[in-house]
Amino acid sequence: MxxxxxxxxxxxxxxxxxxxxxxxxxxxxxxxxVLRLDRGDSVAVFNGRDGEWRAAIDGFGKGWxxxxxxxxxxxxxxxxxxxxxxxxxxxGRIDFVxxxxxxxxxxxxxxxxxxxxxxxxxxxxRLRANAVEAAEQCERLSVPEMGxxxxxxxxxxxxxxxxxxxxxAEAGSARPVAEVLRDAPPGPAALLVGPEGGFxxxxxDEITKLPFVVPVGLGPRILRADTAVVAALACWQSLxxxxxxxxxxxxxPFRAPIP
Amino acid sequence: MxxxxxxxxxxxxxxxxxxxxxxxxxxxxxxxxVLRLDRGDSVAVFNGRDGEWRAAIDGFGKGWxxxxxxxxxxxxxxxxxxxxxxxxxxxGRIDFVxxxxxxxxxxxxxxxxxxxxxxxxxxxxRLRANAVEAAEQCERLSVPEMGxxxxxxxxxxxxxxxxxxxxxAEAGSARPVAEVLRDAPPGPAALLVGPEGGFxxxxxDEITKLPFVVPVGLGPRILRADTAVVAALACWQSLxxxxxxxxxxxxxPFRAPIP
Numbered sequence: 470m471x472x473x474x475x476x477x478x479x480x481x482x483x484x485x486x487x488x489x490x491x492x493x494x495x496x497x498x499x500x501x502x503v504l505r506l507d508r509g510d511s512v513a514v515f516n517g518r519d520g521e522w523r524a525a526i527d528g529f530g531k532g533w534x535x536x537x538x539x540x541x542x543x544x545x546x547x548x549x550x551x552x553x554x555x556x557x558x559x560x561g562r563i564d565f566v567x568x569x570x571x572x573x574x575x576x577x578x579x580x581x582x583x584x585x586x587x588x589x590x591x592x593x594x595r596l597r598a599n600a601v602e603a604a605e606q607c608e609r610l611s612v613p614e615m616g617x618x619x620x621x622x623x624x625x626x627x628x629x630x631x632x633x634x635x636x637x638a639e640a641g642s643a644r645p646v647a648e649v650l651r652d653a654p655p656g657p658a659a660l661l662v663g664p665e666g667g668f669x670x671x672x673x674d675e676i677t678k679l680p681f682v683v684p685v686g687l688g689p690r691i692l693r694a695d696t697a698v699v700a701a702l703a704c705w706q707s708l709x710x711x712x713x714x715x716x717x718x719x720x721x722p723f724r725a726p727i728p
Numbered sequence: 729m730x731x732x733x734x735x736x737x738x739x740x741x742x743x744x745x746x747x748x749x750x751x752x753x754x755x756x757x758x759x760x761x762v763l764r765l766d767r768g769d770s771v772a773v774f775n776g777r778d779g780e781w782r783a784a785i786d787g788f789g790k791g792w793x794x795x796x797x798x799x800x801x802x803x804x805x806x807x808x809x810x811x812x813x814x815x816x817x818x819x820g821r822i823d824f825v826x827x828x829x830x831x832x833x834x835x836x837x838x839x840x841x842x843x844x845x846x847x848x849x850x851x852x853x854r855l856r857a858n859a860v861e862a863a864e865q866c867e868r869l870s871v872p873e874m875g876x877x878x879x880x881x882x883x884x885x886x887x888x889x890x891x892x893x894x895x896x897a898e899a900g901s902a903r904p905v906a907e908v909l910r911d912a913p914p915g916p917a918a919l920l921v922g923p924e925g926g927f928x929x930x931x932x933d934e935i936t937k938l939p940f941v942v943p944v945g946l947g948p949r950i951l952r953a954d955t956a957v958v959a960a961l962a963c964w965q966s967l968x969x970x971x972x973x974x975x976x977x978x979x980x981p982f983r984a985p986i987p
Contacts, residue, residue, distance in 0.1 A: 565824075572955050574947070607949045645973065647966040687962075688833070688971035690866045696831050699955060700962035703946075707906040707963050712947035714904065 474523065476504060476512040477605045479612055484519040488538040497534035500526065513542060517611035520545040548611055549710045550657040552577040554624060555698060556586040556664035562695045563591070567599035569695070572607040573702035574711060579616030581624045584669040591618040628681060632657040636676060636684045637701045643684035646701065650685070650708040660705060662697045733782065735763060735771040736864045738871055743778040747797040756793035759785065772801060776870035779804040807870055808969045809916040811836040813883060814957060815845040815923035821954045822850070826858035828954070831866040832961035833970060838875025840883045843928040850877040887940060891916040895935060895943045896960045902943035905960065909944070909967040919964060921956045
């Protein structure tokens, strides 16, 4: 019996039996020199559309690696339709947000500039690289889409009417998060987590007036913005998302090799 | 009117009006040279027993600072009785666990060595320093107690019968976390999060046989251990802990200055 496949890679190419997939320099190097894989070894690949496939390494060249797709391992599933809007944070913390939000199953990561947002630009490539790495490791079959970093009011101006926006960066008058999410109607949703300094009061007043916004309270302690992201996503997934179904038998403990 | 107090410090000393409190070199330096505070300026102090007090800076010396306690700002509250047992992780990740678990309101942080735990020692002083810093910033009135790092089976051997232990590092057969916690009986609780590599199967079998252990499922994706910590704590706090009450008006947005 073959060894279990330990490596999952997100690729852009279409995936179907017999299809060839080329990997760039960085990944070729990683497979060959870090993981010490060789011709004939298997990896798992996914592209967010065609499920997960086994692929065998055909060979390495100078700065490339080519794979041939073999059989399908998992069919494409549908991830919950959950966006995360968040004010950009400094480097370590924003990397963390991309990693955690991906593991927690968001479908779209959307950095938005609030009035008190500290960093005034976002490295979307870096955000995406963190999300890809997290998706590969957490067994997702997709990578969250990246929203273009825009001022919050612009993001809210074109808001789709059927998508509820749960506002987390909130003073204590909000209803407790579980009380709200327990009765959440099904359908598309989004979470908004404010900057470390909190929203500007007039900004907060404007947001809470919007018909699709529902404030949720995250308890009596002051959470850092990155903590609030994971905490709010956990509440949503456990009460309204894909943690509500019984576990599948496929799921191994944390980060174990893929069987 | 005085400026709002921006600085909260955890101290060991008893706190009462007129009491003197001495600060060590590091904190004296921090107040004087980083925050540029001066004689007569106010800070907030708490010790986990006497609530929070305003204290005024009496003066700085070479390597020390002395404060005089003025009036009480908040009475001591009771934090939820929730322990977190976790397998030690490498440096950045374990710092993160200490910070996040403190913000999320755990009463005891307890590193336990599982069969597959990678680091075989824990720097408890570092863990505690991270917890103290997080407690100061998140408005807690206490710092989590640190459990002595021991092998997991030793921790479980002397387990108090009335404390439920929710096991998070779990294969997919566990019931969804919200389903379990929604009906959780009140009383002392603990969460156990396994190591990155997952529990050893025989270890897992032994743990799940224990009468006080209840496995909970954290959804279909593989979470990193540090993600699982925040996610599980959020589920517990929102469904069984102190996030269930309505917000108090005292609570400002994230990390805003204390009024």
